Amino acid sequence: MGHVSVVEHRAAVEELLGAGTAEPVTLDRHAAGRRIAADLVAADDLPRFDASAMDGYAVCPGMPDQLSYPVVGDVPAGSAPGFALRPGEAARIMTGARVPEGAVAVVPVERTDASPTGPAPSRVTLGVEPAPGQHVRRRGEDVTAGTVIATAGSTVTPALIALGRSAGCTTVEVHVPTRVAVIATGAELAPPDADPGAGGIHESNSDMVAALAEAAGCEVRRVEVCSDEPDELRALLDVLDTDPEVDLVVTTGGVSAGAYEVVRQVCEPLASFAFVHLAMQPGGPQGLGRYGSTPVICLPGTPVGAFVAFHVLVRPALDRRHGEPGARPGHAAYVGRTRRTRTGRVQFVTSVLHDDGTVSSPDARHLTALAAANCLVEVPEGVDQLIEGDVVVVHPV
Structure with a gap:
């Protein structure tokens, strides 16, 4: 031997x-917890278009200091506006909806004289002067198509499912x-x-x-x-x-x-x-x-x-x-009674790592000590005892 x-x-x-080995799986809840084997790349821009960040009114200012606008359209989420705003016009718009061409800003409904519900009014008066780009999420400002959104070795999380799916990803390559x-x-x-x-x-x-x-x-x-x-x-x-x-x-x-x-x-x-x-x-x-x-x-x-x-x-x-980084050993100060060890071999002592960063050996034997342990202390071949204050290598288990 x-x-x-x-x-x-x-x-x-x-x-x-x-x-x-690796395999492609559907990027859904069943993939959560799997380790990614190849970079996940966005298939689409996020947002896919200039979108409203608020329920309110998309406006294209005309005259200086203009606060009153005719409402020429209504844009719910999920629809593509079939019109463009001309200077001096506004359109009611919902959160996430595509901003009409010509829109400079979105003014939240609570900053207007309009009701937040019911049909769109024929005219709206703003309580503030719109600032260019206000409450507009520009196309690709979160992610652009072709961007790596998760690197190999990372884990599929619920948040990554949301990001990946929103960026047009349908599958992810994971370790088997x-x-x-x-x-x-x-x-x-x-x-x-x-x-x-x-x-x-x-x-x-x-x-x-x-x-x-x-x-x-x-x-x-x-x-x-x-x-x-x-x-x-x-x-x-x-x-x-x-x-x-x-x-x-x-x-x-x-x-x-x-x-x-x-x-x-x-x-x-x-x-x-x-x-x-x-x-x-x-x-x-x-x-x-x-x-x-x-x-x-x-x-x-x-x-x-x-x-x-x-x-x-x-x-x-x-x-x-499995593409896991693995638990890295750490170091801790040994506390408690002196423990004799045998030289000539590496010993792994079932031990307890405490919240204060110290480690001790359970006052028990064999399986009782194993059941109480949360780490292994590695004792080098040439060491014949552990003494309080010794700095030791600790492997979590």
Whole structure:
């Protein structure tokens, strides 16, 4: 079994998964939350024409200081005026309606002697002298056709749907979620509704890893629990390899050096697979390769090891496939009791990042500490303890 660094194995996972794919989807509510794969470009000017920003009267001043105008037309929203204003004329106009040719400004109805409802009057008197361009939204003042309105890597939001649709966009190119199957292995695993018996344990890895995959933007297509019988696992992998709806298989358990390590028994003989032990704790035993044409990532069987390995090794590759920028590690001051660590390997300590910017280790063990944690503290290989005041690298989870 080889020994590689965390950085090397993370790169191997990224190479195995490769780049993701993209697809055009309708720019509507169903696209919300998707990550954009190609720049979204405005197809039309916004506004599409000179438009009124108010309910009021479009005017074309004639004589100096003119305040009284004959009303020669009525322009509701959605209609195109079939007339032009000549000097000294006005037209009633609604918000969003196309401004008639010749109009210099729009005066809000509340600044006139006209009623805001009912038929248009034959004449209107203004309470203010119109200023050129007042309350007129010029064509393209928000967006011009051909302008990039959302860059690749950004997210489709409700506001972007409004902008894109208003600018004439009907589709958007987005990253396709990776479709994942999860297999938890182990003869000792009992389903939630079964009695584990004297030597069994309650199975938890399958849905934990499935939830981690969904949080990473994947679509989980199958969640399976498999015994330690090689033929059973081999048959399951055969089925998944021929399933066009599965892009990636993630297994847990069966990767160490024991006698009943079913994942290694089935996959290690394949030339496309490699099993290693990382200089990392927890989650040292790892494997990866292709079963047939399907990428398979093999995580350890301990829940904490599988959780940490997914975040440290698998999540970055999935983020890359999905066009996600990924969570960047930060720094915080360690507080609390001194914690001993082992040298010779990178350790990821389940920890709590507090609102004041400090980080501490829960006073608990294993899964209890994991459930309380909101981050992982990365402890370098050469460090043998965490002391209050140490500045540490923090990875959010």
